[in-house]
Amino acid sequence: MSWVAGAERYYADFEPVVETLAGHGLSLHRADPSTKVDFITDEVLSHRLWHVCDEAGVTIRHVSGSPVATEANDFMTVIASETGDVVFMTPNLLYQAAAFEPMIKWTLINRAQSPGIDDGDMFLCNDPWVGAVHQNDVAVFAPVFHDGKLFCWVGASIHEVDVGGPAPGSFSITARDVFEEVPPLPPVKIVKNFEIQSDIEDLYTRRSRQPLLLSLDLRAQIAANNVARSRILEAIEKYGADTVKAVMGRVMDRAEAQLRARLRELPDGVWRHVDFQETAFAGDRGIYAGRLELTKAGDHLHFDFTGSAAQVGLINSATSGTRAGVLAGILPLLVGDIPWALGGLQRCIAITNPRGTMLNAEYPAAVSMGSITGTWLAHNCAHAAISKMMLCHPEHGRRALSGGGGSWPAMQLFGWDKTGYAFVTQFQEANLAGFGARSFADGVNTAGAYCIPSARIPNVEATEFTWPLLVLCRGEAIDTGGAGKWRGGAGGKFSFVLHKTNRNFTHVSAAFHVAVPNGGALSGGLPGASVVYSMQRDSDVLARLAQGQIPQEIASLSGTLDILPPKSQTEQGRDDVYAITFFGGGGYGDPLDREPESVLHDVAEGFVSRAEAARLYGVVIEGGAVDRAATQARRTIIRADRLGGKVPVARRDTPAAVPEGGIGLNDYTMLASRRLTCRCCGQDHGPADENYKLALVMRTMPIADLSPTMADPADFIDEPVEFRSFICPGCGTQVETEVALAREAPLWDVQLVH
Template sequence: MRTNPSDRILSQVVGGTLDSVAQEMSAVVTRTARSPLFNEAHDFTTGIFDLPGSQSRLVAQAPGCTLHLYAVVSAVDRLMEAFRYDLHPGDVLLVNDPYYGGSHSLDWTIVTPVFHGRKPMLLPAVRSHMGDNGGPVAGGYNPRSRDIWQDGLRIPPIKLYERGEKRRDVFEMILGNNRLAHWLEGDLDAMIGACKVAAERIQSLLERYGGDAVAEAVDSRIAYTEKRVREEIASWPDGTYTAETFADHDFQGMQDIQVRATVTVSGSDLAIDFTGSSPQVAGFVNSPLSNTTSFAFVAISTCCDEDIPINEGYMNPVTVTAPLGTVVNPKPPAPCGHATACVGAEIAEAVLLALSQCAPNRVGVNAHKLPLAYSHGQYEDGRPWVNLNFYGYTGGAGAAYGTDGWGLYPPVMTGVILPSIEMTELQYPSRVLQHEYKADFTGPGRWRGAPGLEVRIQHLADSRTSVMMAGVRHTTQGFCGAGAGPSNRVVVDEGRPGALEVPETAFNVGMAAGGVLAFHRSGGGGWGDPLDREAEAVLDDVLNGYVSVEHAFADYGVVIQSIGKKPVLDLPATIAERDRRRSS
């Protein structure tokens, strides 16, 4: 059946308008929030959902923290289940519980229903990483957590506003359980304000075109995305493809935690099955189902054309199976506080490694094995501060077919912005002493990963730091014959007696004023055989300081001579060396 051209135009108009509304929501949060996590780092995601039946659908989104994207879907569904028969104009809903559609309890989701007639039709939503979440440890990451309550405050589906009236008692309960209450209320107001602005824009859209026309346009846009994604999947050969990867540990003594993904391509349908993954563990790396699904869809979306609108259509061709009681779908009350980094990174990596067997030219770029270290202390007036030390997490972007790794954040953090050093030094008692690329610290390949970084952050006041290492033994993998990234390293109180190079974890380590945190952050994995990299590109990397002459030879078989002080490519010797390696 042919589609009326005017219907196609309206679908584009409505879809583009909703995308713009989501982007305006993002701007509202950035410009009005108090926390540097919001107004500097942009560690949040905004989107719009509809409610055509019993479940919500993602309709539009703005660039943000990509790993939030599909986890929001589950959170919105849980909120709708809780309040389906008690929703009213002016309601504002909140949830953060990992077992109610959350990922880890530091990610909070705010939703406001927009009514057409007497029915909730569209749902603006904001999901944000909060600076603190109560619990035993400042900042919310507790490597000693043994259950979900030790991760921090659990917030099941609740109402912050009811029929437009603020529930002050609920607000006070939440603020009273947060170390950064002086930021938190302003951040919540920014999230709520973004949803209210979106509600006004959506009401104008509904008044202009009518509810039926908007609903049809949304259906058409989702169908278009699904068609494009199915075409991509159908271009991959049918079959079953399996891969596995490992997290180093669970911070409680369990080693080598396996994530196994079996991907089955059948026509335009794709099934992802995590059967064979490790049982849930004692430590706080267990990934609730919504987080697992989100990382799986992030992996799929990186394999499709970037011009495809991001909405529910991405999900329709894909089914995800994760056995209950495993590290990718734990039973409560297993702790989940670190799941958005570990084992989230391994979930996406395993899916991409499996897809590399059927769609090699589409995979790559995933690298998220973060060496997480956060510090806390007090300002001179006694107020607490919590610094996530963002600069130590930069780097790690892997390569893909046709392109070297790029940027300072891996793709699962796309939309997160590196905070301004100057603003960071104003907001915290800290100095960023070093933040620069580190030579020979990336995965080699036909296309290499982004260079790793060397970072040193000095805290000017007494502080305490907890460190959670990842990517030390099981480093970020390369694809299609490429090399993996190197090991991450973190040193606490570098340069002083008693400096600690963290093997796996460090808990609440004290540093006197002037102490330095040193990060050696791995670069990303490569793509393709390093012997296939153009020799001239390797020479450029040497000239740019990304690769040393010694590693050009060791990793790529490229012979570079020094004539005077200038490195010069010896092409005949390079060809001979590469031929020798290939033949052996």
Template sequence: MSSLDPVLLEILGNKFASVTEEMCLTLQRTGRTLYVKETADFACALAGLDGRFFAYPRSIGVSGFVGLECLPAIEAVIATQGALEPGDVILTNDPYRSTGLATHLPDLHMIEPYFHDGEIVAYGWCFVHCSDVGGRVASSISPVNTEIFQEGLRIPPVKLMRRGEMSPEVKLFLDANSRTPEANMGDIRAMLASLATGRRRVAQMLGQHGASELTAAQEALMSYAAGKAEAVLRQMPEGRYSFADYLDDDAASRLPVRVAVTIEIKDGKVHLDFTGTDPQVATAMNIPSCGRPHAWLTLRMLALVQTLDRSAPLNAGLLRPLSITTPLGSLVNPEEPAATGVRHAAAIRVNDILNGAFGIALPDVLPAAASGTVIPIVMSEPKPTGGRMVQVIEPLIGGTGARRGHDGVDGRDSGISNLANNPVETVEAELGVEVLHYALRADSGGAGQWRGGCGMELSFRVLTDGSHVLGRGMERLLFRPWGQAGGQPGQPGSLVINEGHPRERRLGKIDVLEVQAGDIVTFRTPGAGGWGDPMQRAPEAVLADVEAGFVTAERARRDYGVALTDGRIDTEATAALRSAAGTSTGTVFGPERDTWDGVFAPALMDRLNAALLALPLSRRQSRRREIFETVLADLPTNFPRSPVSDTQREAAARRLETCLNTI
């Protein structure tokens, strides 16, 4: 531990945090696009000489990137372009060449060294999600991209700024590889302004406290956070806890994608082992962790520590008690050039499985599954003067899972970020859409003694011919957000075009959906899982949900056994309904997952993935597809949405066993 006075350390910690928050406010107020001004898809932080964040804002911007590392990108620039000087700023968006600092190409990351008396004393960092960096589709992200080269301009760590002057060559490349160069450059200049804000504020702190105290405080703050995390872990029961969940599919086939983890808690430490997770997919859902304890794989632990000890500072020290195993070539540690554009869909499922595994250890603390999706709904429309406008309509999400003693939060889920919604007025002013309905989705939250949070419903009319809608990250259309302790799963999501009209179309995941003026597009996000037996929910709470529009009277009767007459509880009918109902316990995945597991049992899936990862990378996906085609051959085409007979299930399981013996 540091010899710094504890009071001074507390003061410096708060000052550092305030610097990062002012950097974020500068970025948001000077940003150009809705991604920055409204959605807040950005972040800022201060990194120490080891490249890890010792100060991070709590309440503005993306909350999940505390565990990112800047040092590999810094070292890459020094190795190829020489030492860093005052006024230099590093730019990168390449997941592989930045060793996981960037995680998909639209995220532009900048790093500026902060100097004092000729020596670097800290680094300022920021990132922004850009509207478009080229690639196959507008906004650069598509779930069906098969390699990173389709996803846009790759920027290895380079000096965007040299001694305070922007590199004209780098700017030319940026402008030439975007459908929205002016908007991008507006956000880039806002990033530079945020870094300048950090530089000035750190300089003021140096004048007040001196370089030695500030550099000592960086390590002391992270050591303090690490001690807090270890103390929390020591309160948890030691042991090994496993959990698995699925992405609906890989966006190129109907085959679900498995994500699995085993956590081991021992002596104030935790190890996360993702063995059993599927091999990397040939689409864009891979998480480029580069084998490190990456932010996308560790966020749930940060949330758990800060839930159980709210005095813990938010910095990378919280992750020091954590180690990780991520099999090379798996979904959570893909090999280049795997596509990564929709990595957040897999990251959300990682959040879910960590929630499930830690929930075995702490069943009264951890919640049921959240809605399990974040859908940045993007509109691309032609401009009258040529080219296309690309903007996000809404970063559509669902609710949070219920936990013992608390209902889930409706329509909000900060599980992986603090993204805000865009005001309808702003959306309609900047895009050719008319928002018809934007509200919570009734009956979507899983029933329980404590109810899961409701999902969202967004319906808009397209006003411009030749427009394109992209809804990347669509998930939980098949496998529902699971309930806990007998709570029921949330309802799955959906996408409908022209609902109730002769031209109605019900769709699954989309790549680029072409729409015309007059088309009505309706997205519905999943609700979250409930906690506890629904028949134990207070009838008065059910009535309040009906009055608020969260639950319909019909579902109050069916799911909660609460009968309502003329807006009041019918006590006798409610007692009769509840006495006839069964008892619900344990984790409730829903019928689709139960049907799937009946054929693809967890132990068999562990064996399958171990065998596939032993194959050469070029053979894994094709062999996996062959095996699933063989196993599913005699099952209904809509499996697992429809149940199968015992005979069908047993025959399919035997075919899987045979395949496993011949890999």
């Protein structure tokens, strides 16, 4: 297999190759099917190996000098089988865990003969067509041998702040192909016989603007692998190789069995979602759709991305990135209480991903932003579709989550400190994004990203100590959480000025969901606000600081406000203030169903403004209290306005129970006797074999009207986009919402087999 062909063929090509590896002097330790393991040994040993994986992660945090790893946990450690199936992983950046299997399988196929795979070796890879999500996510993985046989693999990956290329931070926002980015490295032997190969290390670090940091992180990865290797060998010494391998196999088998059992509890059907990326490269004004059709049949899931936009600019991912996005969407939602043994879980999953699209980009497409573009888009689609599937079950629906953190708003910074030392960093404050609402509670404010369960934001003091800047503000931003019966988590805000440096900074900003919000709200909720990059130019901030004032909002400063586009490179001078508002989480349920006292609390805490409380929630606040009569009257007016002035019929106090044999799609719609009906008033919503949205009243709203913090999409893209709400024609309940291209018909998002 040539390295350009990438990972897409590794499943088909791999098994026959296993039998030929011995001809290259490589013998694999295969599980002995007759090995017996008692329950207690199974439990003790599986948890011991899980702890080994976690200990490797702790080693990275202790050795790495990068705040990406030490502060934000943007790394991954894994233990994989002899053939690369991931058995154990840490709860850090989930995308990176899925990358190890294709990389290890590719290495077995392509490196066993030359240069060989031996005890004491480690391989380094950041090639997206082999398995890496993008070039900044660098993996180092090592074979573990016992008695001359390859027993298993251990691996460690870190997002590196700079691995070279034209732009600081290695996100090449003008790139049209990979030749305008940092060149990817297919697996190369970075460690041989337990010694770092200095020539390969020089080749790797020479390209970076931060070579010392890159070398230190390399040693953190090597140390993590050494710790994992030694602990596994200790376990083998105590329990025997066959027992350890049998337990690893059992962990994967249990994960598969538990997921299949869960899937059998859910109804069969099809769930669809469309999400968007804008601005394929700096200066572009296009918008590009990622389309997913999720089919659940029995105990199997099929994710089909047919119809997604063609590869374009640098917003692409290779197919390995899309697979990583799908698996990251499954883990926290569907299998949060099942072992995250990817080697077992993925047996229940199939992915269709046509070549030449932005979710399966062919070489030499630009992919340097893959982890926060194509991969993240696939994750958003999978997350939304899985959540809607889970809502169709009364128990599993309680774990559904509205969308949140629509993408990772990258903030790459290049500058010089007071000593003249040049630095590059990536701010981890993007973990200030809000989580989406749950089906029974509000979303968590400034909680981070679903794909990094252990995400953290750096300590402000550590940030100011490390970099020549002064943080003015970091906290929750008002009116960013999506409105709903349960409010989406508030996104954060962050601003700073240069400090103790006489030279300008260079910013590289890169994200999507700047022009359009995350469309993953559930059951009639509104999406959270989009990210806003901005710079207040030529302000009076230094004079205000000299007076002892610390401005919390850039609107209070003099100067000119510069709203930055989704992909941009710009300078920050001494009098400029950089500010960003992060994504809010999507809401859940009709905002008019939110308890007025909860809205009052949101206003008091600064999560919702009084004006938005009245406009979106219909809650009137007077003198610090809810005006109950005025609120009821306003909500009646809003419901009638949704119906074009028609008086809505009376609603039930609580949604009707789903009859035996029926299925609830969400809080407001149920399927019974092959008809869809409103659970609030009994209004018929059409037959099960038709798009229920066509039986509802569709209302549209400009995207910019969703939140006072939202930009007008027309500032960044040319294609008209709109927000749609779908209203029960009987009682005026907001049943569902979507963000869509204005020219497209309503999406048939839930199609049950009944």
